[in-house]
Amino acid sequence: MSTTDTDPPLLRLGRAMRDNPLIPLVLFLFALVVLLEVLRPGIVMPIRSGRDGLISTFWVGNLIKFAIPLAMLAACQVLTMLTAGIDLSAGIVATVAAFVCATLSSIWGVAPAVLIALATGLVVGVVNGVGVGIVRVHPLIMTLGTGLIATGCLQVYQRLVINAGAEVPTFLSWLGTGRTLGMPNGLYLFVPFSVFVIWLMRYTGFGRLLFALGSNENAAKLSGVRSWQVYIALYALSGLIAALAGLLYLGIIRQPSLSLANPLLLPSVAAAVIGGTSIFGGRGSYAGAIVGALILRVLDTMLTLLQMPEGARTALFGLIILAVTALYVRITGAR
Amino acid sequence: MTASLGKHAWVLGLLVLFLVLIGLTKLVQPSFSLAGIESLTRAALPFAFATAGMAVVVIVGGIDLSVASMMAVCAVTAAVLMERMAGVPAILIVLAVGLGMGLINGVLIVLTKVPDIVATLAMLFVWEGTALLILNTPGGATADWVEAGIRGSFLIGWFPKALVVLVVGIALVWVPLRRSKLGLSIYATGSDETAAFRSGVPVGRTKIIAYGICGLYCAMGGLSLAALTGIGEPVPGPYLLASVAAVVLGGVVLGGGKGGLLGPIIAVFILRIIRSILTFLSVDPNVTTIIEGVIMVAVVMLGAALTHRGTRK
Numbered sequence: 312m313s314t315t316d317t318d319p320p321l322l323r324l325g326r327a328m329r330d331n332p333l334i335p336l337v338l339f340l341f342a343l344v345v346l347l348e349v350l351r352p353g354i355v356m357p358i359r360s361g362r363d364g365l366i367s368t369f370w371v372g373n374l375i376k377f378a379i380p381l382a383m384l385a386a387c388q389v390l391t392m393l394t395a396g397i398d399l400s401a402g403i404v405a406t407v408a409a410f411v412c413a414t415l416s417s418i419w420g421v422a423p424a425v426l427i428a429l430a431t432g433l434v435v436g437v438v439n440g441v442g443v444g445i446v447r448v449h450p451l452i453m454t455l456g457t458g459l460i461a462t463g464c465l466q467v468y469q470r471l472v473i474n475a476g477a478e479v480p481t482f483l484s485w486l487g488t489g490r491t492l493g494m495p496n497g498l499y500l501f502v503p504f505s506v507f508v509i510w511l512m513r514y515t516g517f518g519r520l521l522f523a524l525g526s527n528e529n530a531a532k533l534s535g536v537r538s539w540q541v542y543i544a545l546y547a548l549s550g551l552i553a554a555l556a557g558l559l560y561l562g563i564i565r566q567p568s569l570s571l572a573n574p575l576l577l578p579s580v581a582a583a584v585i586g587g588t589s590i591f592g593g594r595g596s597y598a599g600a601i602v603g604a605l606i607l608r609v610l611d612t613m614l615t616l617l618q619m620p621e622g623a624r625t626a627l628f629g630l631i632i633l634a635v636t637a638l639y640v641r642i643t644g645a646r
Numbered sequence: 647m648t649a650s651l652g653k654h655a656w657v658l659g660l661l662v663l664f665l666v667l668i669g670l671t672k673l674v675q676p677s678f679s680l681a682g683i684e685s686l687t688r689a690a691l692p693f694a695f696a697t698a699g700m701a702v703v704v705i706v707g708g709i710d711l712s713v714a715s716m717m718a719v720c721a722v723t724a725a726v727l728m729e730r731m732a733g734v735p736a737i738l739i740v741l742a743v744g745l746g747m748g749l750i751n752g753v754l755i756v757l758t759k760v761p762d763i764v765a766t767l768a769m770l771f772v773w774e775g776t777a778l779l780i781l782n783t784p785g786g787a788t789a790d791w792v793e794a795g796i797r798g799s800f801l802i803g804w805f806p807k808a809l810v811v812l813v814v815g816i817a818l819v820w821v822p823l824r825r826s827k828l829g830l831s832i833y834a835t836g837s838d839e840t841a842a843f844r845s846g847v848p849v850g851r852t853k854i855i856a857y858g859i860c861g862l863y864c865a866m867g868g869l870s871l872a873a874l875t876g877i878g879e880p881v882p883g884p885y886l887l888a889s890v891a892a893v894v895l896g897g898v899v900l901g902g903g904k905g906g907l908l909g910p911i912i913a914v915f916i917l918r919i920i921r922s923i924l925t926f927l928s929v930d931p932n933v934t935t936i937i938e939g940v941i942m943v944a945v946v947m948l949g950a951a952l953t954h955r956g957t958r959k
Contacts, residue, residue: 397763446947449900451709451763455887456943463935470932577767590761622782622880626775633768637758 336586336602339635343609351616368494374608376487376495376563380405380572382604383501383556384579385586386508387549389600392583393512393521394542395528395592396443396450398549400458402576404432405557406569407465412558413477413567421480429554435461436550437543444542465569479565487562497559504555508597521545525592578607581632587639606635656897660912667919675926682922684806688796688874690918691808692717693888694911695867697896698816699748699860700889701910706856707836707902708762712751713864713889714882715773720744720868722777725786725878733789741865747773748861752854777880786878793873808870812911815866819859820907832856836902891942892917917942 348355355370387401408428415424435457442453489496512518520541523531532538560572584590585606586599610631614624671678696713703710720740727736755765796808823829831852834842843849867885872878894900895917896910920941924934 442943442947448943448946449894451900452890452894452946453943455890456939456946459887459942460936460939463932463937463939466932466935467930577770580764580767584761584764590763620779620782622775622778622780624775625778626772629768629771629773629775632771633754633758633760633765636760636764636768637754640759 333596333598333602335639336599336606340602340606340609343606343613347609347613347616350613354616372490372495374605374612375498378601378604378608379495379497379501380556380560380563381575381578381582381607382601383504383552383559384572384575385582385600385604386505386597387553387556388580388583389586389588389595389597390508390512390521390545390552391450391549392525392588392590393592393595394525394545395590396542396545397454397580397590398439398546398553399451399454399576399580400435400439400461401454401549401553401556401579402573403458403461403465404435404550404553405560405572405575407435407461408432408554408557409561409571410465410469410477410567410569412483413479413561414472416480417478421482424480425558428558429551432550432552432554432557433547434550436547436553439550440543440546443546444539469569477567479561479567483558483562484565485562487559487565497563500559505597505601512595512597517541517544522593525594527593579604581636582607585632585635585639607632657906657909657912660896660909660916664912664916664919667916667923671919671923671926674923678926684808686915686918686922687806687808687812690914691796691812691870692867692874692883693885693892693918694812694914695815695863695870696885696889697892697910697914698820698907699863699867701893701896701898701905701907702820702832702856702863703762703860704893704898704900705836705902705905706832706853707839708755708853708857709766709890709900710751710857710860711763711766711886712770712773713860713867714885715770715777716744716747716861716864717868717871717885718777718880718882719747719773719780720865721872721875722781722786722878722880724869724872725788726781728789728792728872729787733792736789737792737869740869741862744861744863744865744868745858746861748864749854749858751861752857755857756850756853774882777882781878781880784877784879786872788872788876792869793876796870796873811870816863816907816911819862823859824906828852828855833903836904838903888914888917891946895942895945 344355355367384401384405387398391398408431411431412424412428415427418424419427438457439450439454442448442457443450486496486500491499512521520531520536523534523536524538524541528538556575557572560575561567564571582603583595583600584603586596586601586603588595588600610628614627617624619627668683671682675682696717699713700710720743723743724736724740727739751766751769754760754769755762758765760768796811823832831842831847832855834845834847835849835852835856839849842852871883892913893905893910896905896908896913898905898910917938921934921938924937925931929937
């Protein structure tokens with residue numbers, strides 16, 4: 312790609328933004344926060360409404376707290392989208408993991424319950440991986456199908472344990488709702504997690520294989536990549552991440568239900584796409600998806616504050632996702 | 647030659663499977679008769695229309711995740727309108743609303759160049775919100791004759807009216823289209839967009855029209871939904887997943903360019919009859935969900951393994 316001085320400035324700007332997709336996203340996030348502050352003075356900067364503090368750590372902490380499970384589920388989407396896939400079972404896996412953990416921890420203790428919850432995520436992930444990698448079913452269909460099966464299993468399981476009662480492990484609610492140094496405890500889990508995901512994508516052979524398979528599957532195979540092994544590992548990892556996100560979300564909500572994390576699924580796809588990950592594979596960044604998750608959360612807060620009827624809020628949410636994505640595509644010229 | 651044989655073999659195989667399943671139903675429930683088929687057809691009506699709409703956009707190379715939400719909008723519109731005005735103009739308005747929503751989806755996809763799956767994901771929220779704005783809680787009413795229009799039998803004593811509605815509704819739009827230049831454009835765009843564009847096919851316009859037809863079928867689905875329940879329900883039903891499953895089971899390749907509408911519609915009936923067999927066997931409805939999921943995944947796996955082509959784009 313050659314940049315000559317004759318290019319129109321807008322094109323050069325677009326190119327610069329494509330090389331650094333984080334810059335426009337962070338700018339957009341700040342613009343949204345400023346808009347929020349204008350709409351409801353004092354929510355972000357309490358000093359303006361006569362209280363203490365320049366920036367409200369409570370508000371920022373809350374924003375981060377609710378963005379973390381979304382950003383973790385977005386990791387599933389980013390990783391699978393790198394290979395032109397998608398993981399639509401992530402939301403249900405998170406719900407199943409949370410429900411299993413909450414019901415089993417009163418019977419068998421916390422540690423086995425957490426391990427079993429993570430194992431269910433791993434199992435669903437491996438099934439997805441086998442379907443996508445070996446039998447070569449389209450990932451969209453495969454993960455929709457396993458999600459459906461998992462929902463049915465969850466409902467049957469719920470009948471079996473209905474008398475046992477559910478309890479949220481104190482360790483999880485500490486992680487979900489507690490705060491250390493003004494920031495939610497979940498952040499101290501999420502920072503190492505996101506560093507791990509970014510390291511995995513950028514600096515490991517596995518990450519490079521994901522990019523290679525997404526860019527040109529045939530070329531990757533002819534270069535000796537055993538694609539089925541990569542797919543199984545990828546979807547197993549995705550299932551595991553989804554289960555982990557479900558456990559954290561359980562700690563935040565503290566009320567297990569049969570559809571706990573399901574509403575997070577579509578926003579997690581939106582966060583990944585807003586963050587600059589191509590649904591056709593070969594291009595993506597997890598840092599972008601994290602900012603995408605924050606953007607979605609700020610939008611959500613804003614629409615709630617405006618006290619619109621639920622229908623208008625849902626519709627506006629959809630329109631904004633579309634507008635942000637369209638703007639992004641237009642500026643960077645990427646798909 | 648072999649490819650076309652394979653396509654017909656798939657549809658024929660589905661038909662045989664369906665007949666076998668009807669026989670099986672008769673075995674497990676000896677009282678199952680033509681009345682059973684009539685109620686099966688009636689229950690399958692919204693699923694069949696959603697699947698037809700999904701099939702058209704999948705053939706053109708896209709996917710529409712907003713089908714269930716569009717059906718919800720059409721169902722509440724129908725219920726609200728029929729409370730206030732005569733049935734026929736209300737139906738026409740609902741069909742226009744569906745067509746309009748589909749066209750909006752298509753225009754947005756073509757203009758913004760956002761991938762279909764993301765754009766329709768966003769529109770899923772928009773239409774869901776619209777349905778809630780039109781009618782916040784289930785309500786409204788449908789005209790009696792609309793409900794009677796899909797209930798019972800047609801002319802001769804055993805032919806279900808719902809099947810007539812289904813065949814006429816789908817064929818009226820699809821058959822003239824399939825035989826026109828536009829139908830060819832739809833398949834060409836789905837097979838290879840770049841090649842179609844270079845051969846002079848107006849790719850953008852074709853896509854928009856395909857999404858419009860999907861919206862139109864969703865309007866028919868929403869109308870049949872309102873007629874089935876007698877009210878308008880603003881919350882989208884389980885039609886998205888079911889329609890994608892039926893489309894794939896019906897032999898339409900995700901990625902576009904292959905398949906027709908007959909296969910997917912037979913697939914809808916297969917999926918519905920499996921559910922009624924399980925109900926007759928008094929299987930727990932939750933276990934039924936698991937079995938349905940397993941069947942769906944197994945069939946898709948089998949299809950992928952048999953055809954030996956990557957279904958991914």
